[in-house]
Amino acid sequence: GAGVSQSPRYKVAKRGQDVALRCDPISGHVSLFWYQQALGQGPEFLTYFQNEAQLDKSGLPSDRFFAERPEGSVSTLKIQRTQQEDSAVYLCASSSGFGTEDGYTFGSGTRLTVV
Amino acid sequence: KQEVTQIPAALSVPEGENLVLNCSFTDSAIYNLQWFRQDPGKGLTSLLLIQSSQREQTSGRLNASLDKSSGRSTLYIAASQPGDSATYLCAVSEDSNYQLIWGAGTKLIIKP
Numbered sequence: 001g002a003g004v005s006q007s008p009r010y011k012v013a014k015r016g017q018d019v020a021l022r023c024d025p026i027s028g029h030v031s032l033f034w035y036q037q038a039l040g041q042g043p044e045f046l047t048y049f050q051n052e053a054q055l056d057k058s059g060l061p062s063d064r065f066f067a068e069r070p071e072g073s074v075s076t077l078k079i080q081r082t083q084q085e086d087s088a089v090y091l092c093a094s095s096s097g098f099g100t101e102d103g104y105t106f107g108s109g110t111r112l113t114v115v
Numbered sequence: 116k117q118e119v120t121q122i123p124a125a126l127s128v129p130e131g132e133n134l135v136l137n138c139s140f141t142d143s144a145i146y147n148l149q150w151f152r153q154d155p156g157k158g159l160t161s162l163l164l165i166q167s168s169q170r171e172q173t174s175g176r177l178n179a180s181l182d183k184s185s186g187r188s189t190l191y192i193a194a195s196q197p198g199d200s201a202t203y204l205c206a207v208s209e210d211s212n213y214q215l216i217w218g219a220g221t222k223l224i225i226k227p
Contacts, residue, residue: 004158031213042119042204042217043159056214091158100208100215101147101166106158 002026004107006092012113013082021077021110025094032075033104034067035091043091049075050098082114117142119207121218129226130197136190136221138205143183145207150179150190153202153220162203163190195225 005024013019025032030051035043036059045059051072060067064082069075079086089111093104118141128134138148147166151159163172163179165188171180178191188205202222206215 033213035215040219042206042219043215044217045214048213059214093159099146099212100149101164101212103161103164104159104215106160108156108158 004092004094004105006090006107006110008110009108010111010113012115015083015114016081017114018078018080019082019112021079021090021112023075023077023092023094023107025073025075025092026096026105027073029094029096029105030072031095031098031102032069033093033095034075034077035093036061037089037091037109039088046077046090079112082112084114087112087114117145117207117209117216119205119216119218121203121205121221123221124219125222125224127224127226128195130195132195133191133193134195134223136192136203136223138188138190138218140186140188140207140216142209143186144209145183146209146212148179148181148188148205148207149215150177150188151204151206153204159204192223197225197227199223200225 032049034046037043048056049069064080066078089109091109093106149164150162165181176193202220204220206217
């Protein structure tokens with residue numbers, strides 16, 4: 001596609017509910033990143049995929065967070081048993097290369113509100 | 116642990132003024148530094164990327180400088196316009212060169 005597409009744009013979840021956030025990267029982009037952005041803060045790294053391989057998941061805040069990219073294209077970020085501190089914008093980015101100088105294209109994000 | 120700080124957190128200036136946004140980082144061992152723009156409800160757009168060996172980069176009315184030894188970067192915006200209103204974030208990458216470490220941003224408002 002022309003850009004990185006994320007869905008849904010907005011999600012309201014009751015505390016304890018499971019959610020799944022989807023990212024459609026630019027076709028052919030090998031690298032895919034998930035970031036979490038709390039209100040008024042900069043994004044925080046969550047995880048990094050190179051094709052279907054999850055090379056770094058050190059930023060996932062707890063074992064309730066899980067990400068996958070099974071066919072090296074679409075990625076899903078799943079959060080189990082959501083808590084209020086999970087409320088944030090979740091940003092996905094993709095890149096044609098492997099380094100930051102290759103340029104990222106960001107999606108518009110999914111705003112998750114846990115009530 | 117690398118920390119990135121942006122000052123001021125918010126800035127409001129009249130249209131036409133030249134302005135400077137500041138970014139500082141605690142560990143000078145960076146691979147590169149980028150400036151991004153974030154508009155409400157939209158994704159982040161990369162503005163300028165400076166490699167660690169470079170001193171500055173320019174794009175149109177934007178000029179970004181890097182002083183790696185002192186851990187500072189500035190984004191200079193010339194002849195500001197209302198369309199420049201957005202949040203500006205800087206981010207650094209380290210040896211891994213795929214993970215970005217971000218500042219909290221400066222929210223810029225240009226008054227017509």
